[in-house]
Amino acid sequence: MIRIAIANQKGGVGKTTTAINLATALAATGHRTLLIDLDPQGNASTGLGIPNLSREWSSYHLLLGECSVEDAVISTKVPKLDIITATQDLSGAEIELIDFEERTHRLDNALAQAQEGRWDICLIDCPPSLGLLTVNAMVAAQALLVPLQCEFFALEGLSQLLQTVDRIRARFNPALTIMGVALTMYDRRNRLTDQVADDVRACLGDVVFNTVIPRNVRLSEAPSHGLPALIYDYKCSGSEAYMGLARELIARLPQRELAA
Template sequence: MSEQHRPRILSITNQKGGVGKTTTAINLGAALVSLGQRVLIIDLDPQGNASTGLGISARERGTTTYELLHEDAPLSAVIRSTETEGLHIAPATTDLSSTDVALGAQENRVFLLKDALAGAALADYDYVLIDSPPSLSLLTVNSLVASDAVLVPLQAEFFALEGLSQLMLTIRDVRETANPKLRIEGVVLTMFDQRNNLSQQVEDDARATLGDLIFQTRIPRNVRLSEAPSYGISALAYDPLSKGSQAYQELAAELLSRASPRKEPI
């Protein structure tokens, strides 16, 4: 695969659960498609919520990211279409939860996803978004090793920044040992309530600590973002005029506009 056709691979990662990670994977992917990009989401979370949220039921998943990592299945056998043209997904099942135990002693265990993507036909895509599990597990490390950069959803609540320090250390370790090109694409504030003083305080603290690593776009608390997965579609397909959908469209535009690297405080 020639370099000019190589997609940008982003790991959407936060070891803390409930921060809007999967919501961001689905809706940022859909928003990028609305801006003319071709997107593949790789579901690397054993919960498989990104797969469900894009309408791929458990009984329809067949070959999944479990087979991709554990059985050397080709990525082409895993990819599924979604209701949104130009948006595809490599689905996951709970089988992935055995990865740490089953592959923990394997010598190349942190390179399994990178190796799977290296030989894959990715020229059809502009972005690959990896939905990582809410932990710093072997699956998350595989995601980081395979990625060009990390996008971190950060919930606008008390203690939000505390868990971020461990993720930053993990990113630095991966950069030093397995993926020297790994960078932090940015941190996006999620579940932001502009009526809440705490949300504003978290934003102020985050910007003071991380500077321009924080995206200008903030993702609000929005009922449409919560409702859309039950219909198996993105919020942009469910209600494109909702505040949540508009925020992800703004985030996608901001992501595409970020051309120069930013100084990282790690």
């Protein structure tokens, strides 16, 4: 199972929207996909229509070792897409994990004990911080996908994230790679958007995906209906962009592992 963490310490850049719709697109292309909601806000869970009452076991219980991956998994309305939900309990997990041994490897250890071959790809939706939850995701992941909003402070935040990735590689996970940077909230009417996009591409080159995710009302509306945008309105520009991003992502995945 290929594990990809979707992370950026800056809030409001489209991490959860990317996680939900990318997971849906991957499932739609035939890949058995597991989405882990590691954000205490639980927006990925809500966006896939999982009510709070159905979240008996969550990523919080998984990190604390109170359940297995199989216990926590819930099937979604999307065929081939499963989710491990998040609850508000997760907000206290960073404090509770301080007393645990290997507190940075809790998620990695839990996923290592999961049923082999059940899923092809695991996406981890991280909180908007570089705390212990995000560190757990980066330690467990083989690769990182970074949603980056097309705005002035984007590169400054990206620099801080890349420094954290270097520290994770040095101490815990030397195999961690950056799968790609996805430009989000792109607005063709705004000159600054084009300038930021050009600056990011000049700085990072081929790491940046060709597909850009536009600002789109349907992407914002879909979560209130408990549906991914790809199901809510598969013809909207946002849905089409995420399908394009999924195709690019699949092309970058190690095909040998994907086939296994």
